[in-house]
Amino acid sequence: MELYEYSALELQKLLKAKKCSATELTQSVFARIDTVEPKLEAYITLTKDNALKQAAKIDDKFSKGENAGALAGIPIGIKDNICTDGVLTTCGSKILYNFVPPYDATVIEKLKAAGAVFTGKLNMDEFAMGSSCENSYYKKTHNPHDILRVPGGSSGGSAAAVAAGEAVLALGSDTGGSIRQPAALCGVVGLKPTYSTVSRYGLVAFASSLDQIGSFGRTVGDAALLYDAIKGYDSLDATSAAREYFNIADKLDGNVKGLKIGIPAEYFGEGVDSEIKLMVLKAAKELENLGAQLINISLPSTDYALSAYYIIACAEASSNLARFDGVKYGYRAENYENLVDMYERSRSEGFGTEVKRRIMLGTFVLSSGYYDAYYKKAKLTQNRIAAEFTAAFKECDIILTPTSPVTAFKIGDRFDDPLAMYAADICTVPVNIAGLPAVSLPCGKLSGLPVGMQLIGSKFSEQTILNAGFAYERSCGEYGNVAKI
């Protein structure tokens, strides 16, 4: 087995036992990148020189017996909407083609303090708007399990890189499913934490009330390890939760005896592929065999979540993306007649079609005469969806659903049909609407393509959902292996 194939938890043991060095591990990952990246195109920017420098510093600390940090020497990829000081950050957009942040996001500062080694910046749908990674201005990432298919999105590069061994761990962001859906399509673990538990300072905002940074790993333990390193209160994020945070990775015991798992009828309906439903229900049975109790529940307003999501997310996006005007940073049009013309041309030439569509929709729903009909309605729907989850969590501890209604579709299949693309999010979007934590983990394959199951928890219950995921993985999961390409 090559070094790049091990999990982070295994690598920590190898590094501690001096069976390998951080430098060797980094070189192994970059050799893997050299081999498969031409087929996968997961990265926008590679930071090999810096990575080797970071690894050398870690090896130096190891040799002196110093504490090098909780993630010392582990190669991690970063989604390209997270600001990295001195390293190009494009958000997959032409409008930030030359943007080099003068500061690190809080999560990056934390990972640096933890001794992480950064492999580079990962491809994504432009401004996190998309479910296939086809909306990136730079390149289309390919699914490691079938390179003619999409990896999912918007954190498609992150999911593909981890699945293929081009990174041991990766950071992504999730606004409507952008960590969980690509995790499901690429056969890896993806965690979207409770809204407010991971600082958004330095995350380029899409929808501020829904966005969360989260973790990718090939195992549940790895996703937990990365989450432990990035979670916590941050005074630079006004929505950050000031509370006590406890580490999870070292407390996973896989004990699910008596755990009540809600199975919501609305997530197993017509919109989800029937073979996926069967596979996910089979996984639920596995948890029942391990001592959990399955309970039928109902979340009646599930069908309205997608509409509410698109209104709220696009409204917030139209406001957040107003800052891209060609003035202080990013793309500025070459020819313009006056200030407003400069704004219009810079934005129109710099943004892609899907981004423009969503900005237009958001502008529309917030405009006078339409605000009550659309935006207010969506907020009340959001309120109802959150209340239904709260009521459900009185009957059960976690909720189990499919993550994606389909397995990875072919590149180009849904690109021209926005509603078909949006439908990829039906199982994930309600979770963001309610601000809850959820993890997707692999539970099988259909015709060689990964299937993911989603475990949803009440607020701040990451430990519970990760532990249930760990229980399943320990019992059934041979899914932690790097994809053969």
Add this chain to the structure above:
Amino acid sequence: MEKEINIRRIAKLARLHVEEDEIERFERDMGAVVSMVEKLPDFEDNRIPLDEKDAMPFREDEVKPSMERARVLQNAPKTEAGCIVVPKIVE
């Protein structure tokens, strides 16, 4: 409810330039999304009003070092004399 979506007006508000041949496609795409949204029922507004006493804590108004100007300006398309150059606004 007015069904017509005025793409040109929205584009102006959003500071986006839309080409003539794009207008029809935008109308269609947005019309489809609007139809999806019109199916939302009228839920009761039983949201809990914000509690003044539970307000977000403010930080102290202290002067602290900020970012050096050169770093802030390093991404600006055009600078001069420590300022960002933009088209004339005031006649």
